[in-house]
Amino acid sequence: MKKFTLHERLGKIIFILLAMVCLIPFISSPIALLLGFILALFMGNPFEKNLHQYIHLLLQISIVGLGFGLKLNEALEAGKSGFILTIISISTVMILGYIVGKSLKIERPLSFLISVGTAICGGSAIAATSPIIKPQPKQISLALAIVFTLNSIALFLYPAVGHMLHLNQEQFGLWCAVGIHDTSSVVGAASKYGNEALKIATTVKLARALWIIPVSLMTMLIFKSKDSKIKIPWFIGYFILAILLNTYFPIGQLSSVITVIAKSGLNLTLFLIGSTLSIQALKSIGMKPLAFAVFLWIFISVGSLLFILNMN
Template structure:
């Protein structure tokens, strides 16, 4: 990165850093620790969202905010590998892969039904379904590299996916506590059903380390499905008589390489290449990176844009959100229902 690029991202990064430190300080207050244990990650999102709505954010801040939300988040997600070992992944194993496969397949079949029922056009259902099933707004953009939908359809899809994923981030932990959902079931449910990687982390990090582990593995497995999903969309275009738009280069560009970094760090952690003391310190650093990127997520949330989404897109996103939440919970109970304690 050249000096000019570094200079352009510094203002936004500094703002995100201030919000992340503020969130960590607030999370350590006795009143919050004792009565409202929301954690630094969730507080960073709330602070970022409030800042965006009530304080004017200059255009000079935008490059750094986007950098934090995209690059720093990926680094933070990869760093979660320091908290996992092969033994943890084995606990999810084939059942986790089966859960994600059934969830994603079911989502696309439901999107096809919505497409016919609601007359949503040819692209909108697939954009929202991809964002819902894979990894939120970034998956919508990746799907559009194949579909080449109208700009407003992409904007509607991103806003819809962001809105309902945010609902899940706050609603799922509440349901888990009120319903006494067992930790592995909750981790599987959150990891298989919540839209964005960041939202999954926000919904599980403060609930239970085990829930975070389960959810992280399942969510990153969903993210890894992005490449075959893009190929599926290309095949769909061909079957519908449309021109093949994407190519191998564009698919490679959209491959979630941070998943590879996550896997590499799991290997490092599993074979004990670094000392336990250093591992703990790296986990603390990773938590701060995640808080910084969560602050950026909040700063990227324009409530006005989200609320101005078209009615059809909003309804499609709502029904897909309901389907994924219920289908994901049902699959999680069936596949992980033998597991132990409640939250």
């Protein structure tokens, strides 16, 4: 039986205590992410080896829980408002990513992973397309490190910019869903801004995530891969089911309780993500891939914001 050192035991105790703190309702999403990063920075992550699969599962459960805070008419309205912007932004980022990536002479698989992560839904899109294009493990790690780093910045930056520009709840929710890569950070930033922004951001982002399917099919054609399988985000179906249940079979106060628990689960997810952002991973990011990713992120952030501000 393996014996743990005092440092390892202390690290595990602090990790568990901070994780429990993040479940408290008044802890915001950015704070949860920051606590995880500080822990990784000073003490390391004692559970890092098996953490990624739990992060993915916890995020999905939390998203489904948020569905109990939505009505069908709200979801349809949010999806409708973001549909055109979704098509324009995804196609533009993918085309621009190909041109700029080629100009900077970045390896094709890496530039594609960063582009698809920026265009659709961050780490989920990278994970879905990786088995198709078969990149090197280092390229996958690099793309994920860049995306998670920019997500972390967005979680703090977007609400500040939103308040500075006096964006209303609908505008901010839509902007989050398009401009921030990962679903976890989208929901985290929107929940900090307000409940209406959270509803819109969650619905539009998950509708956007369904574009993984056609983009994966397109990826098969581009990279000429016939034996690859497409990873379909099935949890979105459960999110829709939760909305339908809340609309046609309302469960009263229990819906609010489930939503609060889901938000706490999301905060815990962000804490776990923050705890995986090691200095070693950040140091491994090269200047060219980072500049490329930042350029695409600024482009989609500014472009979508201008589009939203000029919408009727």
